[in-house]
Amino acid sequence: MSFALGLTGSIGMGKSTTTQMFADEGCALWDADAAVHRLYSEGGAAVKPMGAAFPSAIVGGAVSRDALKQIISNDPAVLRTIESIVHPLVATDRSRFRENATADILVFDIPLLFETGGDMVMDAVVCVSASAEEQKRRVMERGTMSEAQFDQIRAKQMPNDEKCARSDFVIVTDTLDHARAQVQDVVRQIRAGMADA
Ligand SMILES: CC(C)(COP(=O)(O)OP(=O)(O)OC[C@H]1O[C@@H](n2cnc3c(N)ncnc32)[C@H](O)[C@@H]1O)[C@@H](O)C(=O)NCCC(=O)NCCS
Ligand SMILES: Nc1ncnc2c1ncn2[C@@H]1O[C@H](COP(=O)(O)OP(=O)(O)OP(=O)(O)O)[C@@H](O)[C@H]1O
Structure with a gap:
Protein backbone atom coordinates (compact mmCIF):
# COMPACT_ATOMS: atom_id res chain seq x y z
CA MET A 1 0.00 0.00 0.00
CA SER A 2 1.44 3.38 -1.04
CA PHE A 3 1.82 6.34 1.31
CA ALA A 4 -0.31 9.32 0.16
CA LEU A 5 1.43 12.63 0.81
CA GLY A 6 -0.58 15.78 0.10
CA LEU A 7 1.52 18.78 -0.87
CA THR A 8 -0.04 22.20 -0.64
CA GLY A 9 0.85 25.86 -0.33
CA SER A 10 -0.52 29.16 -1.48
CA ILE A 11 -0.08 30.58 -4.97
CA GLY A 12 3.58 31.01 -5.94
CA MET A 13 4.98 29.38 -2.78
CA GLY A 14 6.89 26.71 -4.73
CA LYS A 15 4.57 23.70 -5.02
CA SER A 16 5.57 22.65 -8.55
CA THR A 17 9.28 23.10 -7.90
CA THR A 18 9.13 21.17 -4.63
CA THR A 19 6.97 18.36 -6.03
CA GLN A 20 9.57 17.84 -8.73
CA MET A 21 12.15 17.34 -5.98
CA PHE A 22 9.96 14.56 -4.55
CA ALA A 23 9.97 12.92 -7.99
CA ASP A 24 13.78 13.02 -7.94
CA GLU A 25 13.57 10.93 -4.73
CA GLY A 26 11.48 8.26 -6.51
CA CYS A 27 7.99 9.43 -5.52
CA ALA A 28 5.13 9.35 -8.05
CA LEU A 29 3.41 12.68 -8.68
CA TRP A 30 -0.13 13.82 -9.29
CA ASP A 31 -0.74 17.52 -9.91
CA ALA A 32 -4.20 19.10 -9.52
CA ASP A 33 -3.38 22.08 -11.75
CA ALA A 34 -2.13 19.71 -14.47
CA ALA A 35 -5.36 17.71 -14.15
CA VAL A 36 -7.31 20.95 -14.72
CA HIS A 37 -5.19 21.60 -17.83
CA ARG A 38 -6.11 18.14 -19.17
CA LEU A 39 -9.78 18.65 -18.36
CA TYR A 40 -9.83 22.06 -20.11
CA SER A 41 -8.02 20.87 -23.25
CA GLU A 42 -9.81 19.82 -26.45
CA GLY A 43 -11.71 16.60 -25.72
CA GLY A 44 -11.27 17.10 -21.96
CA ALA A 45 -14.18 16.28 -19.65
CA ALA A 46 -14.66 19.90 -18.49
CA VAL A 47 -15.18 21.38 -21.96
CA LYS A 48 -18.83 20.39 -22.31
CA PRO A 49 -20.09 21.44 -18.85
CA MET A 50 -17.99 24.64 -18.85
CA GLY A 51 -19.31 25.49 -22.33
CA ALA A 52 -22.86 25.02 -21.09
CA LYS A 69 -9.98 35.13 -16.20
CA GLN A 70 -11.89 37.85 -18.04
CA ILE A 71 -15.22 36.35 -16.96
CA ILE A 72 -13.99 36.06 -13.34
CA SER A 73 -12.70 39.63 -13.23
CA ASN A 74 -16.11 40.88 -14.39
CA ASP A 75 -17.86 38.80 -11.71
CA PRO A 76 -15.73 37.14 -9.02
CA ALA A 77 -18.71 35.04 -7.88
CA VAL A 78 -18.46 32.82 -10.99
CA LEU A 79 -15.35 31.17 -9.58
CA ARG A 80 -17.72 29.22 -7.31
CA THR A 81 -19.63 27.89 -10.32
CA ILE A 82 -16.37 27.01 -12.08
CA GLU A 83 -15.20 25.14 -8.99
CA SER A 84 -18.48 23.22 -8.71
CA ILE A 85 -17.96 21.95 -12.26
CA VAL A 86 -14.20 21.36 -12.14
CA HIS A 87 -13.52 19.99 -8.65
CA PRO A 88 -15.58 16.76 -8.95
CA LEU A 89 -13.83 16.00 -12.26
CA VAL A 90 -10.45 16.62 -10.63
CA ALA A 91 -11.38 14.28 -7.77
CA THR A 92 -12.18 11.49 -10.25
CA ASP A 93 -8.83 11.98 -12.01
CA ARG A 94 -7.03 11.79 -8.64
CA SER A 95 -8.81 8.58 -7.59
CA ARG A 96 -7.91 6.94 -10.87
CA PHE A 97 -4.22 7.83 -10.39
CA ARG A 98 -4.22 6.54 -6.82
CA GLU A 99 -5.75 3.22 -7.82
CA ASN A 100 -3.12 2.62 -10.50
CA ALA A 101 0.11 4.05 -9.03
CA THR A 102 2.78 1.67 -7.78
CA ALA A 103 5.48 3.89 -6.14
CA ASP A 104 5.93 3.65 -2.34
CA ILE A 105 5.13 7.35 -1.87
CA LEU A 106 2.54 9.20 -3.95
CA VAL A 107 2.75 13.00 -3.82
CA PHE A 108 -0.46 14.93 -4.55
CA ASP A 109 0.23 18.57 -5.44
CA ILE A 110 -3.07 20.24 -4.55
CA PRO A 111 -3.24 24.04 -4.14
CA LEU A 112 -6.64 23.86 -2.44
CA LEU A 113 -5.99 20.71 -0.37
CA PHE A 114 -7.37 22.05 2.92
CA GLU A 115 -10.02 24.24 1.28
CA THR A 116 -11.54 21.20 -0.43
CA GLY A 117 -11.11 18.74 2.48
CA ARG A 137 7.40 38.93 -6.20
CA ARG A 138 7.43 35.44 -7.73
CA VAL A 139 3.89 35.62 -9.07
CA MET A 140 4.33 39.13 -10.49
CA GLU A 141 7.63 38.08 -12.09
CA ARG A 142 5.80 35.28 -13.94
CA GLY A 143 3.72 37.99 -15.66
CA THR A 144 0.58 35.86 -16.14
CA MET A 145 -1.62 37.68 -13.64
CA SER A 146 -2.36 41.28 -12.76
CA GLU A 147 -1.85 42.39 -9.15
CA ALA A 148 -5.66 42.48 -8.75
CA GLN A 149 -6.01 38.90 -10.01
CA PHE A 150 -3.25 37.78 -7.64
CA ASP A 151 -4.93 39.52 -4.67
CA GLN A 152 -8.26 37.96 -5.59
CA ILE A 153 -6.84 34.42 -5.76
CA ARG A 154 -4.85 34.88 -2.56
CA ALA A 155 -7.90 36.20 -0.70
CA LYS A 156 -9.74 32.97 -1.60
CA GLN A 157 -7.00 30.76 -0.22
CA MET A 158 -6.56 29.74 3.40
CA PRO A 159 -3.86 31.97 4.99
CA ASN A 160 -0.34 30.55 4.79
CA ASP A 161 0.11 30.41 8.60
CA GLU A 162 -3.03 28.33 9.00
CA LYS A 163 -2.00 25.93 6.24
CA CYS A 164 1.41 25.45 7.83
CA ALA A 165 -0.10 24.92 11.29
CA ARG A 166 -2.39 22.19 9.96
CA SER A 167 0.40 20.36 8.08
CA ASP A 168 2.60 17.51 9.31
CA PHE A 169 5.66 18.97 7.55
CA VAL A 170 6.58 22.50 6.43
CA ILE A 171 9.15 23.07 3.69
CA VAL A 172 10.63 26.56 3.53
CA THR A 173 11.27 27.42 -0.11
CA ASP A 174 13.80 30.21 0.39
CA THR A 175 16.53 28.54 -1.68
CA LEU A 176 16.51 25.48 -3.93
CA ASP A 177 19.25 23.71 -1.96
CA HIS A 178 17.48 24.26 1.36
CA ALA A 179 14.17 23.01 -0.08
CA ARG A 180 15.84 19.89 -1.54
CA ALA A 181 17.45 19.03 1.80
CA GLN A 182 14.05 19.32 3.51
CA VAL A 183 12.40 17.15 0.84
CA GLN A 184 15.04 14.46 1.35
CA ASP A 185 14.47 14.61 5.09
CA VAL A 186 10.68 14.22 4.73
CA VAL A 187 11.13 11.24 2.37
CA ARG A 188 13.59 9.67 4.82
CA GLN A 189 11.14 10.05 7.70
CA ILE A 190 8.23 8.58 5.73
CA ARG A 191 10.27 5.62 4.46
CA ALA A 192 11.58 4.98 7.99
CA GLY A 193 7.98 4.99 9.26
CA MET A 194 6.90 2.61 6.50
CA ALA A 195 9.73 0.24 7.35
CA ASP A 196 8.65 0.24 11.03
CA ALA A 197 4.98 -0.33 10.23
C1 LIG B 1 -8.66 30.99 -12.50
C2 LIG B 1 -7.90 30.30 -13.64
C3 LIG B 1 -8.64 30.48 -14.97
C4 LIG B 1 -6.49 30.95 -13.75
O1 LIG B 1 -5.73 30.26 -14.72
P1 LIG B 1 -4.12 30.51 -14.84
O2 LIG B 1 -3.65 29.60 -15.93
O3 LIG B 1 -3.85 31.97 -14.96
O4 LIG B 1 -3.54 30.09 -13.45
P2 LIG B 1 -3.34 28.61 -12.81
O5 LIG B 1 -4.47 27.72 -13.20
O6 LIG B 1 -1.97 28.15 -13.11
O7 LIG B 1 -3.53 28.90 -11.27
C5 LIG B 1 -2.51 29.55 -10.53
C6 LIG B 1 -2.77 29.30 -9.06
O8 LIG B 1 -3.98 29.96 -8.68
C7 LIG B 1 -4.56 29.26 -7.61
N1 LIG B 1 -5.97 28.96 -7.93
C8 LIG B 1 -6.50 28.52 -9.10
N2 LIG B 1 -7.82 28.36 -8.99
C9 LIG B 1 -8.15 28.71 -7.73
C10 LIG B 1 -9.35 28.73 -7.01
N3 LIG B 1 -10.50 28.34 -7.57
N4 LIG B 1 -9.31 29.15 -5.72
C11 LIG B 1 -8.15 29.52 -5.14
N5 LIG B 1 -6.97 29.50 -5.77
C12 LIG B 1 -6.97 29.09 -7.04
C13 LIG B 1 -3.73 27.99 -7.42
O9 LIG B 1 -2.76 28.21 -6.41
C14 LIG B 1 -3.01 27.84 -8.69
O10 LIG B 1 -1.83 27.10 -8.52
C15 LIG B 1 -7.74 28.77 -13.37
O11 LIG B 1 -6.91 28.57 -12.28
C16 LIG B 1 -9.06 28.07 -13.09
O12 LIG B 1 -9.78 27.76 -14.03
N6 LIG B 1 -9.38 27.81 -11.81
C17 LIG B 1 -10.59 27.08 -11.46
C18 LIG B 1 -10.29 25.61 -11.25
C19 LIG B 1 -9.63 25.39 -9.91
O13 LIG B 1 -10.27 25.57 -8.86
N7 LIG B 1 -8.35 25.02 -9.93
C20 LIG B 1 -7.59 24.85 -8.71
C21 LIG B 1 -6.96 23.48 -8.61
S1 LIG B 1 -8.17 22.19 -8.52
N1 LIG C 1 13.10 26.55 -3.04
C1 LIG C 1 13.07 27.59 -3.87
N2 LIG C 1 14.07 28.49 -3.88
C2 LIG C 1 14.05 29.55 -4.74
N3 LIG C 1 13.05 29.79 -5.64
C3 LIG C 1 12.03 28.93 -5.66
C4 LIG C 1 11.99 27.78 -4.79
N4 LIG C 1 10.85 27.10 -5.06
C5 LIG C 1 10.21 27.79 -6.04
N5 LIG C 1 10.92 28.87 -6.40
C6 LIG C 1 10.55 29.84 -7.46
O1 LIG C 1 9.27 30.40 -7.14
C7 LIG C 1 8.45 30.52 -8.30
C8 LIG C 1 7.13 29.79 -8.07
O2 LIG C 1 7.41 28.40 -7.92
P1 LIG C 1 6.36 27.27 -8.33
O3 LIG C 1 5.89 27.49 -9.73
O4 LIG C 1 6.97 25.98 -7.97
O5 LIG C 1 5.17 27.65 -7.33
P2 LIG C 1 3.70 27.08 -7.22
O6 LIG C 1 3.36 27.09 -5.77
O7 LIG C 1 3.59 25.78 -7.95
O8 LIG C 1 2.90 28.22 -7.97
P3 LIG C 1 1.32 28.28 -8.38
O9 LIG C 1 0.51 28.14 -7.13
O10 LIG C 1 1.14 29.63 -8.95
O11 LIG C 1 1.08 27.17 -9.37
C9 LIG C 1 9.27 29.96 -9.46
O12 LIG C 1 9.86 31.06 -10.13
C10 LIG C 1 10.35 29.12 -8.79
O13 LIG C 1 11.55 29.11 -9.52
Missing part, protein backbone atom coordinates in the same frame (compact mmCIF):
# COMPACT_ATOMS: atom_id res chain seq x y z
CA ALA A 53 -22.28 27.43 -18.19
CA PHE A 54 -19.96 29.90 -19.95
CA PRO A 55 -20.26 29.67 -23.75
CA SER A 56 -17.74 32.48 -24.29
CA ALA A 57 -15.08 30.51 -22.36
CA ILE A 58 -14.75 27.93 -25.15
CA VAL A 59 -12.19 28.86 -27.78
CA GLY A 60 -11.11 26.34 -30.43
CA GLY A 61 -12.87 23.46 -28.67
CA ALA A 62 -11.04 23.99 -25.36
CA VAL A 63 -11.64 26.05 -22.22
CA SER A 64 -9.67 29.27 -22.57
CA ARG A 65 -7.98 30.39 -19.35
CA ASP A 66 -7.73 33.95 -20.64
CA ALA A 67 -11.44 34.03 -21.37
CA LEU A 68 -12.15 32.55 -17.94
CA GLY A 118 -8.59 16.69 0.48
CA ASP A 119 -6.31 16.50 3.53
CA MET A 120 -8.73 14.00 5.07
CA VAL A 121 -7.76 11.30 2.58
CA MET A 122 -3.98 11.82 2.83
CA ASP A 123 -1.60 9.93 5.14
CA ALA A 124 0.31 13.17 5.78
CA VAL A 125 0.43 16.73 4.48
CA VAL A 126 3.37 18.95 3.61
CA CYS A 127 3.02 22.70 3.18
CA VAL A 128 5.50 24.78 1.17
CA SER A 129 6.05 28.27 2.47
CA ALA A 130 7.92 31.50 1.73
CA SER A 131 7.43 35.07 2.92
CA ALA A 132 4.43 37.03 1.63
CA GLU A 133 6.79 39.51 -0.10
CA GLU A 134 8.64 36.70 -1.88
CA GLN A 135 5.34 35.08 -2.87
CA LYS A 136 4.06 38.26 -4.52
